[in-house]
Amino acid sequence: xxxxxxAVALFLASFSFAQSAQLTPASASSFANPSPNYxxxxxxxxxxxxxxxxxxxxxxxxxxxxxxxxxSYETTDGTRWWVVDPAKRTRVPLWDNTKMASALNALTxxxxxxxxxxxxxxxxxxxxxxxRFDIEVSRDGVIPEEKxxxxxxxxxxxxxxxxxxxxxxxxxxxxxxxxxxxxxxTIYFEYELATxxxxxxxxxxxxxxxxWASISPDENTIIxxxxxxxxxxxxASYAKAQKNPADPSITETQLTTDGEAKYSxxxxxxxxxxxxxxxxxxxxxxxxLGQRSPAVTIHWSKDSKKFALVRNDERKVAxxxxxxxxxxxxxxxxxxxYAMPGDENVPIPEIQIFDVAARKAVKVEARNFYQQMxxxxxxxxxxxxxxxxxEQQGERQGAGQFRTSPRWLADGSDKLYFTSMSRNFRSVDxxxxxxxxxxxxxxxxxxxxxxxxxxxxxxVSNGAELIWWSERDGWGHYFLFDGATGKLKNQITxxxxxxxxxxxxxxxxxxxxxxxxxxxxxxxxxxxHLFRVNLDxxxxxxxxxxxxxxAFSAADDGKYFVDNFSRVDLAPRSxxxxxxxxxxxxxxxxxxxxxxxxxxxxxxxxxxxxxxxVTDLYxxxxxxxxxxxxxxxxxxxxxxxxxQTESVSKAFVKGGAGAANLALAQxxxxxxxxxxxxxxxxxxxxxxxxxxxxxxxxxxxxxxAAAEQLAAIHPYIDANRVGIWGHSGGGFxxxxxxxxxxxxxxxxxxxxxxxxxxxxxxxxSEKYNGIKEEQQKDGTSKFIYQIDKNSELAKxxxxxxxxxxxxxxxxxxxxxxxxxxxxxxxANKRFEMLVFPGMRHxxxxxxxxxxxRRGDFFAQWLMGSHNEMADIVELQRDKLATPGRxxxxxxxxxxxxxxxxxxxxxxxxxxxxxxx
Numbered sequence: 001x002x003x004x005x006x007a008v009a010l011f012l013a014s015f016s017f018a019q020s021a022q023l024t025p026a027s028a029s030s031f032a033n034p035s036p037n038y039x040x041x042x043x044x045x046x047x048x049x050x051x052x053x054x055x056x057x058x059x060x061x062x063x064x065x066x067x068x069x070x071x072s073y074e075t076t077d078g079t080r081w082w083v084v085d086p087a088k089r090t091r092v093p094l095w096d097n098t099k100m101a102s103a104l105n106a107l108t109x110x111x112x113x114x115x116x117x118x119x120x121x122x123x124x125x126x127x128x129x130x131x132r133f134d135i136e137v138s139r140d141g142v143i144p145e146e147k148x149x150x151x152x153x154x155x156x157x158x159x160x161x162x163x164x165x166x167x168x169x170x171x172x173x174x175x176x177x178x179x180x181x182x183x184x185x186t187i188y189f190e191y192e193l194a195t196x197x198x199x200x201x202x203x204x205x206x207x208x209x210x211x212w213a214s215i216s217p218d219e220n221t222i223i224x225x226x227x228x229x230x231x232x233x234x235x236a237s238y239a240k241a242q243k244n245p246a247d248p249s250i251t252e253t254q255l256t257t258d259g260e261a262k263y264s265x266x267x268x269x270x271x272x273x274x275x276x277x278x279x280x281x282x283x284x285x286x287x288x289l290g291q292r293s294p295a296v297t298i299h300w301s302k303d304s305k306k307f308a309l310v311r312n313d314e315r316k317v318a319x320x321x322x323x324x325x326x327x328x329x330x331x332x333x334x335x336x337x338y339a340m341p342g343d344e345n346v347p348i349p350e351i352q353i354f355d356v357a358a359r360k361a362v363k364v365e366a367r368n369f370y371q372q373m374x375x376x377x378x379x380x381x382x383x384x385x386x387x388x389x390x391e392q393q394g395e396r397q398g399a400g401q402f403r404t405s406p407r408w409l410a411d412g413s414d415k416l417y418f419t420s421m422s423r424n425f426r427s428v429d430x431x432x433x434x435x436x437x438x439x440x441x442x443x444x445x446x447x448x449x450x451x452x453x454x455x456x457x458x459x460v461s462n463g464a465e466l467i468w469w470s471e472r473d474g475w476g477h478y479f480l481f482d483g484a485t486g487k488l489k490n491q492i493t494x495x496x497x498x499x500x501x502x503x504x505x506x507x508x509x510x511x512x513x514x515x516x517x518x519x520x521x522x523x524x525x526x527x528x529h530l531f532r533v534n535l536d537x538x539x540x541x542x543x544x545x546x547x548x549x550x551a552f553s554a555a556d557d558g559k560y561f562v563d564n565f566s567r568v569d570l571a572p573r574s575x576x577x578x579x580x581x582x583x584x585x586x587x588x589x590x591x592x593x594x595x596x597x598x599x600x601x602x603x604x605x606x607x608x609x610x611x612x613x614v615t616d617l618y619x620x621x622x623x624x625x626x627x628x629x630x631x632x633x634x635x636x637x638x639x640x641x642x643x644q645t646e647s648v649s650k651a652f653v654k655g656g657a658g659a660a661n662l663a664l665a666q667x668x669x670x671x672x673x674x675x676x677x678x679x680x681x682x683x684x685x686x687x688x689x690x691x692x693x694x695x696x697x698x699x700x701x702x703x704x705a706a707a708e709q710l711a712a713i714h715p716y717i718d719a720n721r722v723g724i725w726g727h728s729g730g731g732f733x734x735x736x737x738x739x740x741x742x743x744x745x746x747x748x749x750x751x752x753x754x755x756x757x758x759x760x761x762x763x764x765s766e767k768y769n770g771i772k773e774e775q776q777k778d779g780t781s782k783f784i785y786q787i788d789k790n791s792e793l794a795k796x797x798x799x800x801x802x803x804x805x806x807x808x809x810x811x812x813x814x815x816x817x818x819x820x821x822x823x824x825x826x827a828n829k830r831f832e833m834l835v836f837p838g839m840r841h842x843x844x845x846x847x848x849x850x851x852x853r854r855g856d857f858f859a860q861w862l863m864g865s866h867n868e869m870a871d872i873v874e875l876q877r878d879k880l881a882t883p884g885r886x887x888x889x890x891x892x893x894x895x896x897x898x899x900x901x902x903x904x905x906x907x908x909x910x911x912x913x914x915x916x
Contacts, residue, residue: 031632031716034668036859038867040626041666042874043598045848046659052595056654057564058574058587059390060084060553062383063128067555069562070094070131072122075591078115081122083193086560086576086584094131095191103198108187109144110137121206123387131191134206136184143187147202207242209392211277212291214298214405216307221356223298223307223405225266227290228259232356245292246283255359262314262337267294270810270840271324271334298405299376301413306435308353308364308408308416310374316345322808326838336810341758341765342785346423349374353416353435362438368420368429370781377417377430377457378406380502383556411462423783425451425767430468430486443486444468450689451767453681455500459483460535461507467492467535469499471685476500478514480535492537495519498682500528504558510535513543513558513579515550517682523547524605524618526650526682530561532579543581549650560584566652568620569602590652599625603653603662608709610677611701615687619674619706620649620658622665627716633670634721634862635707639737640730641699642679643688643768647730649673657727660851667855668863670717672710676702695757695769696788700737704744721862725749725854728812728841731804732757732790735820738801739793747800747861749854752841754812755790755820761811791823800861802832804850806839832857848875 042048054074062069070083081094097114104112112118122133137143188201209215214223215238222238224231233241233252240247259265269277277293278285285291299308320338325331339346351364351374366374381389381404388404409417416433430444443466446452453476455469466481477499478492492512493499497519504513513532518525519542530544530552544550548565555561559579566572574587592600604621624633638661640647649658658673665671676699678690691698703724711719724745726734731753738748754760757769765787772784801824805817814835824831834853836843843850852872860866 031630031718032628033718033863034624034628034631034633036667036855036863036865036867037624037626038667038855038874040624041663041852041855042878044600044625044663044666045851046655046663047848049654049659049662052598052600053590053592053654055588056566056572056590056652057551058553058562060555060562061124061387062555063124064384065128067557067560068128069555070124071587073588076594077591079117079119082587084576084585084587086578089584091585091587095196099196100191100198104135104189107144107189107198107200108135108137108141110141121391123391125190129193131193132188132201132206133191134186134188136186139183139185143200146200205243207239209388210242210245210280210292211273212281212294213238214295214300214307216300216304216356217302217407218304221304223255223295224292225259225264225295226254226287226292228261228264228266229257230255230259230265230295230354231292232359241284241292245281246287253359255354256361260315262317263311265295265309265311267296268336269293271327271332299378299408300405301435302379302407302411303413305357305413306353306355307405308351308376308435310349310351310376312347312349314339314347317347318343318345320810320813322810322813324838325807334808334810338813339762340760341762341769341771341787342783343762344783346371346762351376351416351418351433353433353438362436364416364418364433364438365440366418366420366431366433368431368442369422369427370779371423371783373421373423375419375421375454376406377409377419379409380456380458380504381406409457409459415463417457417459417463419454419457421452421454422773423766423781424771424773428452428454430457430466432463443483444481446470446472448472450685450692451770453688456502458502458505460505460510465489465535467502467505467512474686475684476681478502478512490537492535493531493533493540494537496521496684498525498684499531500682503530503552503554503561506558511539513554515552520545520547524549524650526618526646526648526680528552530563530577530581541581543579544577551651562587566590567605568649568651568653568658569605570652572652601625601627603649603658606672606674606710608674608706611705612677615677617675617677617702617706618648619672621710622661622671624666624668626666629716631716632718633668633716634723634858635711635717635719636664636669636671636723636725636858636862637703637707638671638673638730639699639703639724639726639733640679640728641676641691641695641733642681642729643691644681646675646680646682647673648675660847660854663851664855664858667859669723669858670710670714672706674703674706676706691768693770694788695765696732696736696790697740699733700740703733703737704741707744721746723747723749723858723862725751725858726753727751727843729754731755731812732816735790735801735803736793738799739790739796742796742798745799747858749802749804749857751804751843751850752806752809752812753790753803753816753820755816757787758785758789759813759815759819789819791819794820794823794827794829797824797827797829797831800832800857802834802857804834804836806836806841806843808838808840811841 058071060069060071067087068085072079072081082091083094084091100117101112101114118135119133125132188204190199190201212224220235222233231252231254237250240250256265281291296309314337317337317339319335321333321335323331323333352361354361385404414435416435418431420429426448428446429442431440431442433440458467463483465483468479468481470479475498477494480489480492482489498517500515502514511532511534515528516531517528528550529542532543533540544563548567550563550565553562561577563577564574571592572590576584576587578584606619606621608617610617638657653659653662661671677687678698681688707722711717722745724734724737731750732755734748734750735753735755738745757765769787774782776782803817803821805814807814821833856867
């Protein structure tokens with residue numbers, strides 16, 4: 001009987017394996033094939049990863065009156081706050097956590113302990129002598145000896161409602177959040193640095209900056225719009241508007257009368273932001289002149305006497321639409337002007353400069369190119385402005401629309417620097433305008449046969465000289481020009497490396513600090529380092545080295561730098577340096593103890609050759625944490641084509657695509673990220689522009705070659721079971737790879753891909769693919785755009801392709817995915833498709849769900865294992881069966897560092913600014 005059962009079992013096992021082999025052919029070997037490990041994958045979802053490791057970078061908050069800064073850092077022992085004095089080389093606690101907990105207990109009658117201090121919105125006040133913060137408490141809690149204020153309490157309730165509305169920026173969630181019971185309120189506190197005294201600020205209201213306000217540097221003038229025109233108010237009226245936006249005693253003056261729809265001074269808002277604005281504006285939303293609304297980007301002179309803006313005439317630009325299907329009580333149509341590649345009618349920009357006192361404007365006489373793009377050159381963001389940006393972003397999570405108004409580049413208000421870019425991105429002029437007359441002088445001209453990348457203009461001695469970045473010698477370098485004549489004086493940096501961002505310029509010492517990549521040819525060429533160079537080009541020195549990925553935060557005077565550095569295979573560290581590269585203090589090393597105890601293993605780095613056999617490509621390889629060298633694993637490539645970013649993780653992986661790839665690997669896959677020719681501007685211009693006029697196919701051969709080389713090197717990789725996935729441009733590339741190499745890539749998960757770049761935005765498509773310009777007899781130009789589309793390849797599909805899109809995507813419109821699906825249907829191809837309701841371009845709110853569905857897909861088609869259950873058990877068991885009124889669990893997410901670069905394709909292009 002036992003033998004019979006055993007025989008049957010062996011037969012069934014062999015039959016099952018035969019089915020699997022038929023679905024996913026494996027190379028002949030003695031290696032076993034893995035089965036999908038849902039349990040392990042679920043333990044390493046990004047939402048859980050963030051509970052094992054906390055802060056990985058130091059964010060310095062610089063004092064205005066000294067070189068000191070404070071920062072907070074969270075580990076598995078809780079959060080600690082520190083103050084650093086670089087001059088004294090000291091790092092001491094900002095306060096005693098135990099004493100702070102005791103003070104809060106006494107001041108609120110709520111229990112607190114030193115490990116879990118719930119301090120929010122911590123910031124310096126009173127000229128750096130005190131710290132203000134707030135905490136959220138139960139609304140019905142009794143605060144000892146609290147001075148009641150009916151008016152303040154009402155505003156507190158409104159503020160709580162607004163903040164809840166901000167927490168969910170997608171579809172009906174925002175409506176639901178705003179309607180929840182208001183069961184908490186905010187209490188403010190002040191901590192005196194000199195004495196350590198904690199004071200409760202009864203009746204205090206933090207007058208948060210409203211969405212509509214653009215505030216001058218001296219804080220005396222506020223610009224906003226009603227309907228499509230500009231308005232101005234003074235500080236006294238602004239204070240009233242912060243307290244009550246509908247206060248009838250507010251005085252405001254209309255600055256313009258020529259604004260109209262699609263030729264407006266008002267910033268275009270998506271539906272969610274417009275609804276948030278209405279909530280904030282209270283009764284002013286009912287104003288017959290229209291509610292106050294944010295203007296297009298306002299660029300202030302540093303002396304607050306003038307401001308400038310770029311207004312676009314989009315009256316002839318065709319519209320695009322998305323439908324907010326989840327809105328209650330009925331779906332909402334959202335329309336917006338959207339220029340597509342090759343369109344005859346595109347936004348026509350103009351620069352205006354307004355004199356605040358005279359209430360008058362002049363138009364800048366910029367006529368450099370037909371259908372040009374204009375961009376105002378701004379000064380570097382100061383520490384104070386950076387703090388304001390962080391504060392706003394913390395209040396309005398995910399709302400990229402709201403930022404502090406930049407300061408224009410010149411110190412005074414007599415000159416405005418700007419750039420004019422030709423529509424084909426091959427010509428750019430650096431210009432200066434007389435702010436009183438609008439007259440323009442061209443200072444620098446750049447010309448190329450491929451697209452031009454730009455970096456911000458920098459001044460020496462308020463414009464006596466100009467520092468300008470250019471790729472004219474094939475590498476990105478800085479050049480010094482005469483500020484009056486525009487004549488080239490000398491090249492500042494040179495050599496086979498890439499000069500990247502200017503960190504600071506010392507006009508007196510005539511030195512520049514900048515970041516650069518590729519200087520040490522023995523390292524990964526994408527690792528940033530800090531350099532110093534004299535403006536005459538001499539004395540180049542690497543100030544901060546080390547074979548790591550570095551990110552620098554500098555004080556305004558450039559005397560000190562905080563360096564956050566790591567690699568994908570190394571825990572992050574944070575060190576303070578002076579401007580000579582001397583170590584002042586070792587600040588922090590990320591706490592990865594619990595991460596390692598849970599079984600975490602660092603990804604591996606690798607280098608392979610491109611398909612040409614010459615060019616070096618750099619990548620990252622993720623293995624399952626239960627990796628068995630005796631198994632044969634399917635390989636999945638995560639891809640993004642560039643050219644503006646290569647999307648290969650360089651620093652410690654905590655958030656973003658790296659975290660998603662780490663979780664995917666735990667299912668039982670080898671997952672790789674690897675670059676490709678044409679994928680990045682961080683190398684030379686040849687590498688960056690490799691795909692010009694071949695935007696669909698240029699990166700595919702390198703992705704295939706990388707996978708083949710890795711499979712040849714590592715016997716645990718099965719080259720017969722290769723998958724591919726990507727988002728946005730990566731979704732575009734995934735589908736193209738599946739159909740251009742149909743016998744190599746067996747399964748592809750394509751998210752929100754711009755499969756038909758004829759219906760994507762003109763800026764990205766025309767720049768990176770290229771557009772031909774034909775001069776017409778009337779002096780105008782005709783622009784001809786031609787690009788290969790994924791739909792043309794539909795007949796080639798052999799493997800398993802999943803197409804996904806968000807139904808509210810206003811960047812890569814769902815039409816791209818629909819056109820791809822239509823072509824596959826007409827070619828009689830089987831494929832799969834998912835439309836995510838309520839999602840725009842990123843899928844952040846449903847991140848874990850998408851990761852698990854992605855794992856399901858590859859498990860089915862690369863392992864032959866199909867999960868037919870309705871429930872994703874691994875996600876369901878982490879949720880309360882019946883959630884209570886109060887939020888449970890940690891709100892922490894696995895977001896990356898504050899200054900982590902964002903995928904530009906996640907956000908619609910700003911028509912006011914050409915891409916840099």
